[in-house]
Amino acid sequence: MELIDWGEIVPAIPNEPGQARLREILQACMAHPDFDVVELRRIDGSPDYFAVIVDAGDGAVVPGNLVGIRRRERLALTYRSGAEMPPEVRALRRDFPDTLHQNGVESGQPRSLCLYEPSWTTVERSWTPQAHLRQLLRWLEKTADGTLHEGDQALEQLFFSTGExxxxxxxxxxxxxxxxxxxxxxxxxxxxxxxxxxxxxxxxxxxxxxxxxxxxxxxxxxxxxxxxxxxxxxxxxxxxxxxxxxxxxxxxxxxxxxxxxxxxxxxxxxxxxxxxxxxxxxxxxxxxxxxxxxxxxxxxxxxxxxxxxxxxxxxxxxxxxxxxxxxxxxxxxxxxxxxxxxxxxxxxxxxxxPDRALAQAISGVSATEAEFRGVLAGTGALGSVMAELWSREGWGQWDLVDPDTLEPHNPIRHVGVFRDVGQAKAELVRARIDALLDTPGPQGAAIVARANAVQCAEVEAALLRAQLLVDATTTIDVPRDLSEREGPRIASAFLTPSGLAAVLLLEDDARAIRVSSLEAQYYRALLQQPWGRHHLDSVQPLRVGGGCRDRSFVLSDELIHLHAAQLARRIRRGVAEPGAQIAVWSLDDATGEVTCESMLPAPTRSVQCGAWQVRWDAALEAQLEAARRAAFPTETGGVLVGVIDHKLRTIHLVDGWLAPADSQADESGFTRGKLNVLEAVQECRRLTRDMVGYVGEWHSHPPGLANTPSMMDVELLATLTLQLSADGVPAVMAIAGENGLGVTLGQVLTFAPDLAP
Incomplete structure (x- = not known):
């Protein structure tokens, strides 16, 4: 066979540190029964390097194979420290066939066999001369029978890399x-x-x-x-x-x-x-x-x-x-x-x-689930990071809505930088995420307004075209207001004041359980579960300006990114499911452990009482019914706490407490005691940062009686209504009876006197 005369023959490989690996290859060849060492050569290069010339073949190559690999091949084995792939094998037969898995070489040079797919930084961790020879024999065998390149393996490139x-x-x-x-x-x-x-x-x-x-x-x-x-x-x-x-x-x-x-x-x-x-x-x-x-x-x-x-x-x-x-x-x-x-x-x-398709593929995001329109309300610390994460994944096309500008202290925990101070947050985040990928044109609008400003045409249009609204405003008005209107499914995400916990309230895809009801159920879990004892604690806010409202929570950007990543992923995965979700993630700052508390949302119940709508959920109703049955044959009852929204004229019942120890009860009536009630109401307000407070009373009716109020109940409600009217709030009476929970509202109505003469 005609061979390429590559390099010049030398008597030995120099005993130099840089040639140690090649000497090991030589020793491995001499010890291997399927390799015959022919000679040693020096190859011109920068610098020169050396080659072990061998005849190699273990009999596994099929004779007369269509590829043209022979049972014994003349090969040159080299090792160049510092090269992209230091160990290299060259085929010296001049008519060695063009095959897959070869490295690019200059015209007229011996063909270079591509033995390794991973980079050398990975290969060298397990590389030995003996394993190298075994891989070489495998390459010859598999190339000859056409199985080296799997049927579903990607097509190879045409020319090797040049660096530019x-x-x-x-x-x-x-x-x-x-x-x-x-x-x-x-x-x-x-x-x-x-x-x-x-x-x-x-x-x-x-x-x-x-x-x-x-x-x-x-x-x-x-x-x-x-x-x-x-x-x-x-x-x-x-x-x-x-x-x-x-x-x-x-x-x-x-x-x-x-x-x-x-x-x-x-x-x-x-x-x-x-x-x-x-x-x-x-x-x-x-x-x-x-x-x-x-x-x-x-x-x-x-x-x-x-x-x-x-x-x-x-x-x-x-x-x-x-x-x-x-x-x-x-x-x-x-x-x-x-x-x-x-x-x-x-x-x-x-x-x-990098375009959206590549971003989705690399991120493991389904293209079909990623093609939707969304509204992200709030592009502050949390919202801006989630917007960036979703944009890098190619998930959704987002209209950004935020009324605020970037204040001087904001870049400390915002994707914006100091030079962005004074710009509208929605606009600067829009520009930033549109520049992340190579996607023609903006992927949504930047609307400088409040997301609940539905009188704004841009906001209204964004809500009409959206399938999902993510509330990251850390306000109560945006999710509550939008919960009252028809529109896209809502996910409300926020961090607690300490930054040690994050909360997700996600409506079901039919919006049967609205985010305002999920808020109330979240508060009940907070009040009832051990994790709620310090859930909403915070340190003293830091003053960042001269105004009375210029205060900021002490909260590091590390916590923003930690929880933003968790919330972004949970929202992305959560909206793929039809059900509603309530979840709280809490960080143990001493160990770094993050624990998740999930609550199963319950269907919403409601009753219209004049101008007010009182709402509760099936889980609260079941809780009060269980207390009623446990007290049989006597009646029982306790304090009702809830969330009152005077703008929306809604009252969400959050929890009904068990009777205090000094209460009096028999088969015909119930009188709630006062022991520790005031302290419990104050603690309730502290734990919920004044979101949940006293709204009225509940009691049970014995077996066989419905939930309609008796004359005595009406008199009690009148007294309670007069007491609460001093604060301008109505009073709620809830009765757990044979036919479920009945709710009655008491309110003092005042009429302006007629001052006409």
Whole structure:
């Protein structure tokens, strides 16, 4: 067999520290029955390196295989410390076949076998010379029988990496991804010696790269091929493409002729202008286009001169135009000139910009679940981080609603920076998240208003087109107001004042249990469960301005990000389920442990009492019924606490307490005692930060009696109503009877006197 004479023979591998690994490979070959050491060679390089030349084969290669791998192959084994993949195997047989899983090499050099898929930083942790030889034999066997490349494995690249790269819109690499429209090179970003060119969609604001013109073409499809070494001229590129079954032509001529219809200005010699050639090549696997490979090349010539060298442009003044002797839609199939063949070029790596589809794939987000319109109310510390997280995942298209501007202290725990101070939070967060991915146009509106300002046309329009509203305002007015109206499903998320806990209230998809009812049920769990003892505690607020309201909680940005990530993920996963949710996550700051308390939301009950609507839930009703039955045959009762909203004229019953120890009860009546009641009401207000307070009384009726109030009950309600009227609030009487919970409201009505003479 004809061999490539690679390097020069040497008697030994130098006894130097840098050659220790290669000497180990030599020893492993000498000890292995399937490797015969032929000689040692020094290979020219920077610096020179050495190779162990062997004949290798373990008999596993099928004789006469179609690939062309022989049972014994002459190979060169090298090890170069500092290389991207230090151990390398070269095939010295001159007619060694083109196969999959080869590294790119220069023309005329021995083919390089690609033995490892992971990077060397991973491989070296388990690499040994003996394992290396075993992997080499496996490569020969599996390549020969065609099983090295699995059927569902991705198609390989056409040319190996050169280090320089260009980033193009992701649609270019997606079969059926649609047209991107006109593109242009906008800038080059340098990091050390590495340059990254950015190609963007053409719009009125796109800058133009001062030294590069873009030429974008599409070639005929190809299938699997080994990775190739880089071409150095346009002629070499065309020859390699033809060997793959495709060609630059006529696509390059057609595109060049289109460019030339309006004239292309001839570039001056200094500074030189070059062409970035982007060639889209459909890759076919089992008859289907699996992906679009986009290959990039820098041509050392300007666009006008390239067109003239191809024979499709002619110079008129200082511009090159398409030949007028051809009809506008006529393009030659091949170049009519030959000067183009010598133009130098070099490949650049093409990477695709991160768009929503890639973000969803990398984040494990279902594309079907991610395509919805949402409103994010509140783009402060918590809301801005959640907006950024969801945007990085490509989840939802969000209208951002917030009335506030970024205050000087806000950047400490906000995605905005000091230079953003004074800007509307909704607008600066909108600009930030729109810039995260390469997605044309804004992905939603920025509305500087309160989310419950439904008289604002922009807010109303956003709510009408939304399927989900996330409330991150840390207010009570926005979720309560929007809970009263028809509209999108609501998720309310907030952190406690200490920042050590986060809360999620999520409506069911039918909105049968509204967020205002979930708020009341959350308060009941807080009052009844041990985790609620210090749940809403806080340290003394810090003054951040001269106004009486210019105070801020002492709360680190670490806690914002910790809980924002938890809430963002729980909301994303929660809305995929139909049911309502109440969940609280609490951080043990000493250990870092986060515990979750979940409460099963109960259906809402309500009754309209004049101008007021009283609401409670099935779980509270069951709780009072259980207390009623436990007291049989006597009556029982206790204090009712709840949430009163005077603007909405709603009363949410939160909890009904058991009878105090000094209460009096028999089969015909119940008189609530006073022992520890005042202290319990005060503690209730403390635990809920004055959200829940005394709203009235409840008592039970014995077996067989309904929940309608007796005359004695009416007299008691009248007394209670007069007492509470001093604070301007109505009084609630709830009766647990044979037919469920009955609710009666007492209110003192005043009438303005007629002052007319």
């Amino acid at each position: 790269q260009v980033v193009v819109p992701a649609e270019l690499g997606r079969p059926g991804g649609g047209k991107t429209g006109p593109l242009r090179v906008t800038c080059t970003v340098m990091a050390g010696n590495r340059g990254t060119m950015i190609v963007e969609r053409l719009d009125g604001t796109s800058p133009t790269h001062p030294g590069l013109d873009l030429l974008q073409i599409t070639l005929a499809p190809i299938s699997h091929l080994p990775i190739q070494g880089p071409p150095h001229t346009l002629a070499e590129l065309e020859a390699r493409l033809q060997a793959m079954g495709t060609s630059l032509f006529p696509s390059m001529l057609e595109v060049m002729r289109t460019h030339g219809k309006g004239g292309i200005t001839l570039a001056p010699s200094e500074p030189p202008r070059r062409v970035l050639l982007l060639a889209s090549i459909p890759r076919v696997h089992e008859g289907q286009v699996q992906r679009i490979d986009v290959r990039g090349f820098i041509l050392e010539i300007d666009l006008a001169r390239l067109g003239m060298a191809l024979g499709v442009l002619q110079l008129q003044g200082n511009k090159a135009y398409s030949f007028q002797i051809l009809s506008p839609d006529t393009t030659p199939l091949l170049p009519t000139e030959h000067r183009w063949r010598e133009y130098k070029l070099y490949p650049v790596d093409v990477r695709f910009s």
